Amino acid sequence: MLRSIQSSLRRSKNLLPRRGYSSDSAPERKVAVLGAAGGIGQPLALLMKLNPLVSNLALYDIAGTPGVAADVSHVNTRSEVAGYMGEDQLVKALEGCDVVIIPAGVPRKPGMTRDDLFNINAGIVKSLCTAIAKYCPHALVNMISNPVNSTVPIAAEVFKKAGTYDEKKLFGVTMLDVVRAKTFYAGKANVPVEGVNVPVVGGHAGITILPLFSQATPKANNLSDEDITALTKRTQDGGTEVVEAKAGKGSATLSMAYAGAMFADACLKGLNGVPDVVECSFVQSSITELPFFASKVRLGKNGVEEVLGLGPLSDYEKQGLESLKPELKSSIEKGIKFANQS
Ligand SMILES: NC(=O)c1ccc[n+]([C@@H]2O[C@H](COP(=O)([O-])OP(=O)(O)OC[C@H]3O[C@@H](n4cnc5c(N)ncnc54)[C@H](O)[C@@H]3O)[C@@H](O)[C@H]2O)c1
Ligand SMILES: O=C(O)C[C@H](O)C(=O)O
Helix, strand or coil, rough: HHHHHHHHHHHHHCCCCCCCCEEEEEEEEEEEECCCCCCCHHHHHHHHHHCCCCCCEEEEECCCHHHHHHHHHCCCCCCCCEEEHHHHHHHHHHHHCCCEEEEECCCCCCCCCHHHHHHHHHHHHHHHHHHHHHCCCCEEECCHHHHHHHHHHHHHHHHHHCCCCHHHHEEEHHHHHHHHHHHHHHHHCEEEEEEEEECCCCCHHHHHHHHHHHCCEEECCCCCHHHHHHHHHHCCCCCHHHHHHCCCCCCCHHHHHHHHHHHHHHHHHHHHCCCCCEEEEEECCCCCCCCCEEEEEEEEEEEEEEECCCCCCCHHHHHCCCCHHHHHHHHHHHHHHHHHEE
């Protein structure tokens, strides 16, 4: 069973290392999940337990982690698992971490925007990042908590104040947008999804999510302008589609855990010196006039090695890029203001 999960994960996109790159040769890597008892946290903990690049898995939450950790720890894979509960134990969870993944915070209900989560999640992210700055200032931080367009700038400001900010090490996780764009494109273009690539740029909310279907591979000649518009809208509204289908029971958790595990795996591969690891992420950026922007980034031993440019855009995408800038700018500014006033 485990073998079949591992081989299908491997097939799906190298979530696990290739043959010849066994856990024996992989360096020790500690990964913490903050919010590990939640809807995303639990399946993400399981997927990180399946990743042989991880040697120590720290599962932290304000409640419920002893059970999750005991459960996940029985899976017969490389990593040692430990559960940590409550603020007193946060230091132990964070010490020595190479990668910290943050899905802590409240999810949306139908009718809410991601920005409606700001009032609760901004404070949670701020306090967790204050602890990261103290106890594992060199870790790569994978921010999942919404609104990502604001929580990443909050984290950056907290790290700046603590004197630990390294723009190469802070990532807003936008991988779920890429996962969705690939799935929806493959369905519409009628091509096998395994080989599909679609960059998604901008941010992670509504129109700030800009999939670049003009750069999708393999090229599909059977898609009309209307198809591209519909695919773009479906990708932008993917989160809302799940929120509505769950009807008050939260937002995407399983697909997010998959996307989060894929992105963390890419970060670990980069840290371990695997060449040419490129994924989309919301990072400090100068490819537009906005200080943070999602685009393809090359990952390496220090985190972001290179922020890649946007490449050629269609007229439709150029228009989308201009339309998203005011909203993204104001979400970034809201995060910066919050971090500096409270
Ligand atoms: N980036 C993305 O693409 C993406 C996708 C899906 C969801 N999300 C976001 O991820 C977040 C979590 O979603 P979920 O469905 O797992 O929610 P959830 O409510 O199921 O789980 C959140 C967990 O965070 C924990 N938590 C709260 N405060 C904490 C703190 N101070 N320290 C540690 N843990 C704390 C809670 O106890 C809970 O277990 C939400 O903000 C959601 O909007 C982002
Ligand atoms: O839509 C949400 O609120 C959760 C997440 O950002 C998503 O895209 O699924």
